Amino acid sequence: MLFSYVRQFLPEAEAPGLLVKIFSRLAGRLQEACNSTLSIYCWLQVEARKIILEHIGPGPKEATGQETDYYSSLLQDAPPEQQWVFRELFIYGHQKEDLARQLGKDSGYIDGLLKESLVTIGKRLT
Amino acid sequence: MNIYHYIDSGIVESYVLGLASPAEAAEFEKFLPLHPVLQDRLHDLELRLEEFALRHQVPPPAGTWELIEDRIRQLPVISPGYGQNGNRHARKKKLQEFIPVQDIAPYIKVHKYYRAAFILFALLWKIFLAFAIYYYLQYRQAEKDVHSLQHQLEKTGAPVHAQ
Numbered sequence: 001m002l003f004s005y006v007r008q009f010l011p012e013a014e015a016p017g018l019l020v021k022i023f024s025r026l027a028g029r030l031q032e033a034c035n036s037t038l039s040i041y042c043w044l045q046v047e048a049r050k051i052i053l054e055h056i057g058p059g060p061k062e063a064t065g066q067e068t069d070y071y072s073s074l075l076q077d078a079p080p081e082q083q084w085v086f087r088e089l090f091i092y093g094h095q096k097e098d099l100a101r102q103l104g105k106d107s108g109y110i111d112g113l114l115k116e117s118l119v120t121i122g123k124r125l126t
Numbered sequence: 127m128n129i130y131h132y133i134d135s136g137i138v139e140s141y142v143l144g145l146a147s148p149a150e151a152a153e154f155e156k157f158l159p160l161h162p163v164l165q166d167r168l169h170d171l172e173l174r175l176e177e178f179a180l181r182h183q184v185p186p187p188a189g190t191w192e193l194i195e196d197r198i199r200q201l202p203v204i205s206p207g208y209g210q211n212g213n214r215h216a217r218k219k220k221l222q223e224f225i226p227v228q229d230i231a232p233y234i235k236v237h238k239y240y241r242a243a244f245i246l247f248a249l250l251w252k253i254f255l256a257f258a259i260y261y262y263l264q265y266r267q268a269e270k271d272v273h274s275l276q277h278q279l280e281k282t283g284a285p286v287h288a289q
Contacts, residue, residue, distance in 0.1 A: 001179040003186040024197040039172040046144035118136035125174040
């Protein structure tokens with residue numbers, strides 16, 4: 001299950017290696033997963049994303065060809081700006097302030113777009 | 127605060143996907159035990175995300191799980207620390223969170239010196255028992271000898287008494 005989640009962030013060749021790294025880094029933190037307010041699978045996704053973003057590092061990112069898959073696919077009917085904000089924040093781990101600067105808007109505008117994209121994802125999952 | 131407006135703000139999705147800021151996450155965790163409707167929404171979303179993951183799962187390339195198993199086997203058995211910083215204080219604090227469980231094994235546990243004391247006691251008890259049997263037999267033998275001597279005296283002493 002986690003492999004397809006990892007695939008949305010990385011090129012196909014990198015994903016298996018990073019999956020190994022994720023499991024080896026999270027294996028010693030199972031107690032933390034059990035104590036979390038999230039379910040174990042959701043905790044695993046959140047922690048895996050942190051490791052993936054750490055692996056990718058800051059700066060401009062190359063397209064993996066998988067960005068529109070998985071959670072982003074739930075936004076296919078949403079306005080392009082919402083899709084772009086969700087992708088930049090969730091997939092690439094960029095900061096809201098950086099996106100606001102790129103658009104020439106304030107971070108409240110980005111918050112609004114993110115909120116709308118998250119509500120759409122929540123509804124599409126139903 | 128209206129909890130429904132709070133839920134409609136997309137905070138649950140943001141928290142579950144790991145997009146909430148530390149302040150937003152702390153606020154969410156503070157509200158969670160107080161609002162059953164928030165708990166329901168969280169559990170519902172978690173369930174739907176898991177269903178989504180199952181529907182969209184792609185198996186990893188062959189040999190990936192063996193690599194994961196090998197890597198996990200190489201890990202040390204004991205984690206260096208429980209705290210985020212791995213410091214001793216955080217670890218101690220974490221250990222204090224465990225509930226003390228009473229051992230209900232059917233055996234009693236004693237100090238190792240009790241073993242030597244018990245062996246010594248058993249040896250002394252046997253030595254005293256052997257002495258007691260020996261002296262009892264000696265006493266019985268001496269009593270027999272006394273009786274036989276008295277008997278002989280009575281036999282030999284009768285004419286003396288007659289004079």
